[in-house]
Amino acid sequence: MSKIHQLIENSKVNESIARKLFEIETEVLACQSSEELLERLLGLIQAKFQLSGISLLLAEPTPISYLINGNLQSNWHQKNTSQISTEKLSLLHVDKKPMLTNQLEQLNNIVPKSLLTGAKSAALTPLSLEGKLFGSLLFTDKSSARFHQDLGTFHLEQLAVKVSLCLSNVLIREQLQYMAHYDRLTGVANRRLMEVCIGEELIRQRRYGVPFSVLFIDCNKFKAINDTYGHDCGDKVLTYVASQLQELVRENDKCFRYAGDEFVVVLASQTLLEAEQASDRLCQFFDDNPMPYQSALLPVSISCGAAASSGEETMDELLKTADKNLYVNKKANNGMVFKL
Ligand SMILES: Nc1nc2c(ncn2[C@@H]2O[C@H](COP(=O)(O)OP(=O)(O)OP(=O)(O)O)[C@@H](O)[C@H]2O)c(=O)[nH]1
Structure with a gap:
């Protein structure tokens, strides 16, 4: 060529x-x-x-x-x-x-x-x-x-x-x-995504009648953990709680960090009774499974409040009901002591 x-x-x-x-x-x-x-x-x-x-x-x-x-x-x-x-x-x-x-x-x-x-x-x-x-x-x-x-x-x-x-x-x-x-510390979805998720559940419920419930979760005596063992330990507790919650809920359910030591779980298609059973199961899990920390076990405990959506109330009202129930349950849990 x-x-x-x-x-x-x-x-x-x-x-x-x-x-x-x-x-x-x-x-x-x-x-x-x-x-x-x-x-x-x-x-x-x-x-x-x-x-x-x-x-x-x-x-x-x-x-x-x-x-x-x-x-x-x-x-x-x-x-x-x-x-x-x-x-x-x-x-x-x-x-x-x-x-x-x-x-x-x-x-x-x-x-x-x-x-x-x-x-x-x-x-x-x-x-x-x-x-x-x-x-x-x-x-x-x-x-x-x-x-x-x-x-x-x-x-x-x-x-x-x-x-x-x-x-x-x-x-x-x-x-x-x-x-x-997503929350940077724990890796779970944040409050913003929770609002999207609950918003979608509300639409589904109003359109197709599919029920759903929420759990408001708060760590017990969390301030004492920070004060006694330091902020780093507190961070580890929050990460531990978030990761365990994610493991413990069903695939369709979603876990969010609401603020500080508070988490919200949205339970898809679940009634109040089912949500209360889930709440008991979660609390019991943490009572039975202290967090491994510095070659010891640190007791971690949570309180939960459940609320089922009727489709009538707003997201804020639903969360307020769950929060109110959480504080009723928390009162019963008072007096937790943290010892390594
Ligand atoms: N380590 C750590 N602490 C946090 C974080 N966000 C909030 N906190 C702390 O979490 C603590 C929450 O304290 P409280 O709301 O009084 O809750 P509590 O001590 O668990 O009290 P009860 O709920 O009544 O048992 C506060 O001291 C906050 O400073 C965080 O990202 N990391």
């Missing part, structure tokens, strides 16, 4: 690659979550470029990978995402550049063997967030001619920048949403 023909041919190939990347970019721009974005992106790349294998390598441990890993729970990610140490990742991407190779022995002891099964060549695209390398997209092919050291990396570099940008935008949005709806 003459030089000019070769140039024209190269330019056509480049244009076709650029077009496919543009189409992929356009499609992933609308993705609302990092999980959806990565899944969609990798699926599109594999289909459009007909790659035999594609996977996501995530650095471990970095704060960024922790943030992303928490979001990647789908079956697809379980199958296609692998952990890689930060040191190994930087071996793949010297100066944060893509890597192309058909000498796969170079990847031995860096990339999990299973990801290279049947492959004869591979391309790795670095992913960065806030200037930090946190992962790599691994493309593999059955042909050793597909990726090799002498190929240019311009398109992969572009892809790396664009994916990193899209991902960072989505992650910032996810972080903001999380901070707006």
